[in-house]
Amino acid sequence: MTTASEHRAARPHADPTRARILEAALDLFSERSFEGASTRLIAERAGVPQPLLSYHFGSKDELWKAAVGQVFDELNRAMGGRVEGLRGVDDLTVAKLVVADFVRFSAAHPELHRIITQECKAEGEHLQWLVGHHIRPLYDGAVSMFEPLVAAGLIRDVPAVHLYYLLTGAAATMFVLAPECRLLSGVDPLDPAEVERHVDAVVAMLFAAPGAP
Amino acid sequence: MTTASEHRAARPHADPTRARILEAALDLFSERSFEGASTRLIAERAGVPQPLLSYHFGSKDELWKAAVGQVFDELNRAMGGRVEGLRGVDDLTVAKLVVADFVRFSAAHPELHRIITQECKAEGEHLQWLVGHHIRPLYDGAVSMFEPLVAAGLIRDVPAVHLYYLLTGAAATMFVLAPECRLLSGVDPLDPAEVERHVDAVVAMLFAAPGAP
DNA sequence: GGAGTGTTTTATCAGGCGACCAAGAACAGT
DNA sequence: ACTGTTCTTGGTCGCCTGATAAAACACTCC
Numbered sequence: 001m002t003t004a005s006e007h008r009a010a011r012p013h014a015d016p017t018r019a020r021i022l023e024a025a026l027d028l029f030s031e032r033s034f035e036g037a038s039t040r041l042i043a044e045r046a047g048v049p050q051p052l053l054s055y056h057f058g059s060k061d062e063l064w065k066a067a068v069g070q071v072f073d074e075l076n077r078a079m080g081g082r083v084e085g086l087r088g089v090d091d092l093t094v095a096k097l098v099v100a101d102f103v104r105f106s107a108a109h110p111e112l113h114r115i116i117t118q119e120c121k122a123e124g125e126h127l128q129w130l131v132g133h134h135i136r137p138l139y140d141g142a143v144s145m146f147e148p149l150v151a152a153g154l155i156r157d158v159p160a161v162h163l164y165y166l167l168t169g170a171a172a173t174m175f176v177l178a179p180e181c182r183l184l185s186g187v188d189p190l191d192p193a194e195v196e197r198h199v200d201a202v203v204a205m206l207f208a209a210p211g212a213p
Numbered sequence: 214m215t216t217a218s219e220h221r222a223a224r225p226h227a228d229p230t231r232a233r234i235l236e237a238a239l240d241l242f243s244e245r246s247f248e249g250a251s252t253r254l255i256a257e258r259a260g261v262p263q264p265l266l267s268y269h270f271g272s273k274d275e276l277w278k279a280a281v282g283q284v285f286d287e288l289n290r291a292m293g294g295r296v297e298g299l300r301g302v303d304d305l306t307v308a309k310l311v312v313a314d315f316v317r318f319s320a321a322h323p324e325l326h327r328i329i330t331q332e333c334k335a336e337g338e339h340l341q342w343l344v345g346h347h348i349r350p351l352y353d354g355a356v357s358m359f360e361p362l363v364a365a366g367l368i369r370d371v372p373a374v375h376l377y378y379l380l381t382g383a384a385a386t387m388f389v390l391a392p393e394c395r396l397l398s399g400v401d402p403l404d405p406a407e408v409e410r411h412v413d414a415v416v417a418m419l420f421a422a423p424g425a426p
Numbered sequence: 427g428g429a430g431t432g433t434t435t436t437a438t439c440a441g442g443c444g445a446c447c448a449a450g451a452a453c454a455g456t
Numbered sequence: 457a458c459t460g461t462t463c464t465t466g467g468t469c470g471c472c473t474g475a476t477a478a479a480a481c482a483c484t485c486c
Contacts (some may be wrong), residue, residue: 251442251443251444252443252444252445253442253443253444263444264445264446264447266444267444267445267446272444272445273444273445
């Protein structure tokens with residue numbers, strides 16, 4: 001039942017293999033879908049026999065939750081640390097820096113948005129779980145970041161929901177569809193220079209002065 | 214081998230069932246993925262026995278191509294008709310109207326972007342086929358719409374690739390993730406008033422004056 | 427150095443998958 | 457009414473899926 005939590009001294013092999021499985025699972029769950037990534041394929045990529053997944057995570061569903069939770073934890077760590085280091089800076093500058101870092105994170109971890117766009121298209125257990133455990137706090141944070149700026153007239157008067165999907169869509173799509181982008185334009189969006197170009201583009205679009213159109 | 218193409222007079226029942234199958238297939242392929250949508254499930258939703266899919270389309274793969282081709286044809290008809298009716302209008306106004314209509318189409322047919330984000334995340338047959346047969350022309354059209362505007366200084370100096378993914382991401386994400394949006398904010402993005410709000414937001418962001426930052 | 431626990435492996439289960447086949451039903455031209 | 461084609465149906469094949477049972481191994485602690 002308790003796979004690995006209490007005393008760490010008693011399992012030397014477990015943690016490394018757990019990590020390898022999680023990495024392989026995240027890769028495959030995000031590229032193919034939940035149904036499209038078989039436990040055997042995940043096991044093969046992780047270099048372990050298939051029943052090990054059941055042993056460590058109980059079921060395919062629990063493995064999915066563990067893998068997904070990992071990326072969101074990384075995101076929360078990255079973004080949380082960013083705003084922490086900006087105490088006292090004015091709201092607009094903070095927002096610009098946060099958005100810039102969010103674009104960079106989306107480039108470094110396209111699996112995040114790949115999984116979101118896979119599981120949030122249709123009602124279901126996965127959607128409910130994702131929103132309840134991981135997405136809701138992020139959304140609330142984004143809204144409470146945007147609303148003061150809109151109220152102060154520093155960015156356009158657009159409802160926060162629209163700003164949120166404008167931001168996430170504009171920030172992530174190019175990296176989510178990186179293979180398409182390469183085939184279509186010859187440009188590799190994961191190239192650091194291209195990432196910075198996209199950061200600039202997103203920030204410029206989102207934080208345009210309100211009186212421009 | 215030839216399922217249905219040459220002379221249409223000889224198949225009275227076929228076309229309606231074909232249409233029902235295609236509709237069900239598009240729905241399920243876009244919500245669940247290609248692997249996640251079984252032929253039995255598609256058949257059940259279409260109200261036909263499962264082997265009919267093999268008869269009409271030969272294989273699951275061919276069914277997928279037919280269903281996908283249908284949405285892209287609709288998009289091409291809609292957008293093509295739009296630019297046709299705007300001969301003589303200045304480039305900037307045309308671009309704004311085309312972008313607005315593209316957002317509206319994305320709201321009316323979220324399946325389009327759902328399928329794209331599903332099959333273009335990883336290299337494979339489906340990606341190659343999609344780009345070659347349907348996405349490339351759209352991309353070329355978008356680029357040749359944006360580049361004169363950038364050259365004339367009417368929109369920000371951002372490479373066309375970035376503009377393309379900024380546009381498609383910002384336009385479609387809210388509608389692709391409509392179930393998430395409802396759960397997250399209580400707002401139904403498919404509500405016509407919300408769609409128009411999103412149209413305004415996307416157009417305003419994309420066509421902001423270049424000298425605003 | 428044997429007990430006992432945590433981890434890995436092998437072998438196997440029932441169920442769902444895509445595809446196929448042969449027979450039947452509905453229609454067309456004559 | 458007959459005939460040939462188009463369309464639909466139920467039945468079934470082999471394959472792959474996620475999960476489990478039980479045996480083999482690894483390691484710590486007494």
